[in-house]
Amino acid sequence: MTQDLFRADSYLQRCSAQVLAVSDIGVVLDRTVFYPLGGGQAGDAGQLLLDDGSVLTVADTRKAKDAEGRPTADILHVPAPGQQALLARLRPGTAVTAQIDWPRRLRLMRFHTTTHLLCHLVAQPVDGCSITPDYARLDFHMTDPLDKDALTQGIAALVAAAHPVAVGAISDAELDANPALVKSMSVSPPRGSGVVRTIRIGDQDLIDLQPCGGTHVTNTAEIGAVVVTKLEKKSAMTRRVVLGFA
Template identity: 65%
Template sequence: MPDETPATIELFRDDARLRECPATVLAVDERGVRLDRTVFYPHGGGQAGDRGELVLADGTALAIADTRKGERPGEVVHVPFAAQEALLAQLQPGAAVTARIDWERRHRHMRFHTATHLLCALVPHPVDGCSITADYARLDFHMNEPLDKEALNAGLARLVGEAHPVSHRWISDAELDANPGLVRSMSVQPPRGTGRVRLMDVDGVDLQPCGGTHVANTAEIGGVVVTKIEKKSAMTRRVVLGFAAP
């Protein structure tokens, strides 16, 4: 019999600054916990999934190690750390919880993810790989020309210092089809099927489909630098970003 559990309302899509929300448990199985709504971002588009906790009505908390997309569209699975069977047993469908993310870790994801959009503006080539974690971010560009680390760092510092607003809007699948040049990624295509696509806009700098979490202004990124440039293949140049030392 098909799983008829409703899709999770993904609150982070419209407000990446939400740190917690009330939620109701929809299902608990060997994969983890599904909620009717969440502030937890599931791993995807190169960005790591959120960690945090689900706080039960009595104040006890189930620690969440990762967040993943489920098998069906709109399914978000909160994956607990091991050895929490007693707490999991309390999470029956219908139970009320507070979903609370590890905000410091999430904010690092947001800063790095927005920084990769600045990097896309500085390196006008297609992207064929991406990884965004709390400790570093990397983009693989489809190109064979050499890249200058000092020039990229100067460009990043300029764009951060110029304090460009960052916002998003939704467009239809048809609008995206009519503007294929908006898609920069070769390896991860914008999700389709819901009839709309989320477009991230770094004002005057970068515009492309993206489902990740971002800061509200490039100034919020803070000190970010290119730590490494690698030639991964004849047509791939990898750029790794890190936060500048305080």
């Protein structure tokens, strides 16, 4: 089981670790700062640094799967092509330093936090999302038209207000008693441990509160200039909002 250090601190850029398992498709570590693809957010890229100075480039991060294809508690660091010789040198117990591509992760954090601001500005259920280093999108289950400039101005105001962003937790029972906290129709909150991780934006003025396992900045001011680049009518009941950096 991989200890997911990024859950408690999204700003950790590296950590020491040991190899638990290795295969042709990737490396499992005992602990990591790499976020695996999930909840609409892309997996991290970066490097695994070996004691002898060798560097294994990680192109993607995924949740490992069991023999029946079900996700496990292990996190798989997927190497870039052409590194089979270096991959073959790794063994269980090999010491490495796991180091994420920090500029790429920070873009993901900024976009992911902005999608939570959009949930405040567009108070409708979400039925799809994608958060990449280059753009993000949310699909809202709604029929009313949206205004591109108004949404961009709304995001800018929430960024300028410098609202704190905090990681919290609620119990499964508390979530069951407050189903409105779940904004997404397509991604289920991470359950199973009895405690569900939450993201809260705002202190006395609550901007957004919902279950989320992704990485975020700690203050909306860190988002910077993010704008709505496109609005699309994807279906009779779906309006897509696409975000980009200004």
